[in-house]
Amino acid sequence: MRRVRRAATIDDVAREAGVSRQTVSNVLNAPGIVRESTRERVRLAIDRLGYAPHASARRLRTQRSSTIGVHLDPFAGGISGVVLDRFVHALTERASDRGLRVLVYSAGSPEEEIARLRDLREGGEIDAAVITGTFSGDPRIGWLDARGLPYVSFGRPWGSETSDAPLHLWVDVDGAAGTRAATEHALVTAGATVAFLGWPAGSATGDDRERGWREALVAAGAEEGARLFAEEDVQAARQVTLRALDAGEPDAIVCASDTLAVGAHLAAVSVGLAELPIIGFDNTPVAEALGLSSVEQRPEKVAGGVLELLMGDSGRVVAPRADASDAAPSHVLVTPRLVVR
């Protein structure tokens, strides 16, 4: 049998600290107005007695939990998953600094995520949501808009930027700017023939990253290099690169991810081209370990942008904007930076 203690009350704490009930309440609700020595005495009494004042009561008064719900994907492995984790780490750190709580939940599908958000919202356990991995036709957006739950997404509203879908607040990384910087660097340091290894066409994120490579080539007046395709998989990328190297050696390869870059690097090493410049995307520990340059998404900047949009000027979580005439910014586009190795 495991024993449960009787819960201490606010009167127990007051008696133990030799102060009034009101003073204990002040320490909990308005510590700034209590002398430091008194505050310390009450804190010690709270610790000794294991008193938990149930902020639930405070919440009923303030009608806010100051808690943000954040989706934490089931762990899928892979090289680039670390970017989302870094984002959650950074968000947690910055939210803590602002006195906000972060509640994480898992969900296997957008529908399940909606169900989880509904439970948390109905329970008064969150008063805002941060969603990640937006996609064209994302059902979460419509639900959140209809429900009036404040939210910000890490990821832009792909496919609906120019439509009249309800405005939503988002932060994203400018992928095209990242591959543009990578390609410009390759043109200057390696040579005029820069290939691109990306995912099969049709993914919004992938097409965006390909665009940056193409734009840099056009701007420099360079000829278009080879365009290689592989799924997000080291071995697939290795094989595609091997075939390409067999047909001709580029001066450099810019990749849509570190996973692709590792595959390309292993291919290059296996044919004696260990020094072929290959630039990845995401700046993961793998790229660092192998000494590959990579585009850094700066998830810490993304987390800062998310909180800025969520809290607005008021320093409190704000409701979604009712119309487009609002002067406050509705999104933040973070410019990634190239880490050269």
Next chain:
Amino acid sequence: MRRVRRAATIDDVAREAGVSRQTVSNVLNAPGIVRESTRERVRLAIDRLGYAPHASARRLRTQRSSTIGVHLDPFAGGISGVVLDRFVHALTERASDRGLRVLVYSAGSPEEEIARLRDLREGGEIDAAVITGTFSGDPRIGWLDARGLPYVSFGRPWGSETSDAPLHLWVDVDGAAGTRAATEHALVTAGATVAFLGWPAGSATGDDRERGWREALVAAGAEEGARLFAEEDVQAARQVTLRALDAGEPDAIVCASDTLAVGAHLAAVSVGLAELPIIGFDNTPVAEALGLSSVEQRPEKVAGGVLELLMGDSGRVVAPRADASDAAPSHVLVTPRLVVR
């Protein structure tokens, strides 16, 4: 200006759904006793009105938030950080399945972590804690014990196993079993000379992993191989391994981490020994990408063990055990498994 709507009340929902106030309350608190069609009608009304019933009121009644606080380290980069992230992912997933919430917080030091836990506890926002990265003389343990906050640690109470320190519930990975399995595999498949690349002596985790290697050699009657030391750093590991390979080539190298294994592998490749068997620890994406065997910690098992200990047989978060006569298990030691590549 951002607009905030007037909050809907339970009466608004009842009117909208055409049911009684009690029925709405039942849907929220005991949905099992409400007909499905009625439940759906109430849910729709709740959605339409954006009603949030403030479980705070429920919490005051039940005196429990069903929320676990989990420390999320500031992101430190590196190869092996992914293990703790996998643990948090798995814990979130399993907790969600059991109807528990997971609240993450960041803290830069054990002292700061204690302050955060105190805030969360005082606010009634968590009713249990999961701590990670325990160490000898860890101040968090004494605080948690004194405070009576239920907790489980991922990491054993290093240095106090045999002392009369208050019992604490923990889950850990049997590091020695992992390196033992790795060494046995190397002895069978590579040869009798198996070196060990670990951290400088004196770290509890590192010494434990070294012990497994030594035990496997003794059990097999093999001679002790070289014992190499490096800090947790790819380049440091590479240099140490280069020097060792210069003095003589072992049949295999068992490493205390994937970071060390990557360094050893890069050293081997650079002297034409790309096929030298090198076994890492943590089974990170880097080991997978480079095709290195590695010991997998099974963070999903750890998360399962943590919840099992935390919730006990009762299926509810339990208070810490008051004495050692308790028949329930006080810890879970997860046996890692070798992933051969």
